[in-house]
Amino acid sequence: MDKIIEIQDIHKTYRMGDIAVPVLKGISLFVGRGEMVALMGSSGSGKSTLMNILGCLDRPTSGVYKLDGELMSNLSADQRAMVRNRKLGFVFQSFNLLPRTSALDNVAMPLTYTAGHLSEKEARRRAAEMLARVGLGERLDHEPSQLSGGQQQRVAIARALINQPPLILADEPTGNLDSRTSEEVLAMFQTLHQQEGITIIMVTHDPQVARHAQRVIYIHDGLIVDRLPGQDDNQAEVRP
């Protein structure tokens, strides 16, 4: 199977003064192209730390990370920025939209940093198309404050999709949403996964949310485990 992500024995240790705080203690995993994976674990177990490494925002203390067959460990900061721009889409718990900026401009924003520059018109056309795809074709000129939480997160998803990345990383995308709008957003992810074959990795606390994924990976205290403590068998990990 074509692996889009391949990590081996990833360690991440933070230094707080003289004290070394190991957060990731040797994680190895694969994610196949087109998979939809949920990452679960208790708070502080290192999920976000792992996502930051997968998202090329951070570098592991040791270990090998291959994205799309390319070794990420020895890229420069600027090269990693380029990878983030072309190959990754981020969806955050707190949406992170630019305030007082239209949905259209928010979605088009990553294009500013794309090497082969599109014309202004083309950029706007593409942003409008993306917003239409997430069901916000009518709200191009709305500012974040004029949109509901679910709509804001959909704008954020459109922004993540603008450069047509093969991989989307979502850290607790439904953490700030109620269950109904959560369903909306998850349905959107599922559509993207099933119809466009986009690989999605999603961090969540919620087993209901994790159920939308093909596969669940459990992290406990910086290590991948088969099941979380106090968890029943039917939610156990199914390795492909």
Add this chain to the structure above:
Amino acid sequence: MRYAQKSWRTFRTALKALLRNPMRAMLTTLGIVIGVAAVIAMMEIGAGSSASIQKTIAKMGANVLDVRPGAAASGGVTFGSGSTTTLTPEDADAIMRECSAVRAVAPLVHTRAQVVYGNRNWVPTFIYGSTPSYLDVQNWTIGSGVSLTNRDVANGNKVCLLGETLVRELFQGENPLGKEIRIKNISFRVVGVLGRKGANMMGMDQDDVIIAPWTTIKYRVTGATLSDANQSASSSSSSSVNTLSNLYPSDQPSLYPERSDVQAADNPMPVRFTNIDHILVSARSAGQIPAAIDQITKVLRERHRIRPGEADDFSIRDMAQMTEALTSTTTQMTNLLLAVAMISLVVGGVGIMNIMLVSVTERTREIGLRMAVGARAKDILQQFLVEAVVLCLVGGSLGIGLGHGGSLLVRMLLRWPVETSPAAIAAAVIVSASVGMIFGFYPAWKASRLDPIEALRYE
């Protein structure tokens, strides 16, 4: 093409970011607005006064040299020591005769006295006694009537030319030509009115003047005295001996009986040359001024029998020097004010830096997000730098408008000369962009050094 598109996009992004908080942007750039406005206004007013000084100088005749007796410069009236004489009309003739770099020469005596016409009186700033060539030297023209003649000078005729101010004060609309005015009870017939000249560099009204033959002023008005500096001296000396009073009869009664021609021939008295107050010399051109000074010095030293090594008993003042001094004073004032204006620009720059730092802190999450979606450190640096520069340029443009408006207002209300200076506008644009660059750099650099993970997590 692609580069232009990228620049345009960067500019647009910066403008949009600024417009997210327009009130703050305006207040931030206020310092630049004021600084640039001050610079523009200073430059325009400074350029205006320089230009008007140049104009005044041109009107005055920049080629004019002023030869004065050496002692006169110190204020007192002395005859000099030994055989030395001060300036005489003969000196003036000699200069005209012997100096090739000289175009025209006019001896000059001056006095102050009350002028009466009918029941009106006036004390003009200047009563000059000279020759017809005075007008030539001063580049002055007759407005109406005729000029003085050499015969008037030789005969000590009681004729005069009036400046416009005097005509206005004494005649109040009447035609002055042919009328008689009285100076110290001596009647003068007005033969001509001078053209308008306006104020001189010192701000004195040059039209407040009477010009008469120097012989008339010297012997009829001030008597035989050299002194014009104070009136008491002139009245007390009215009884003093004047050997030339035969030649140029004075109204004052002579103390001594007149000597007959035989007596004079038998017993010649040393002739006391008549002294005059100035000799005005016009050089052939501005470039001839140094040559003219050399020639005049040579002629006068010879005539005054000054031995090599001895100091001159006269001084030559070059108008160019004075105008240079005046111009440099204005330039210095302008530069001083410009420096103050520059300081306010720097203060404005510090304001920009302050607000940009606040803005960077406020927009930490935005910076993190931009980095997450692919902005490199230099993209962030560029974005904030462009924001600061755009802010300063907007402030600069407003400042140019304000400063220009201010200087126009000064021209209208205070009637100061003002001159639009494209160089100042170009300088203002460059300076405000540089202020943006310099003071925007630190905040932008700080923004570019943020860690994306921490920036995204920033509350």
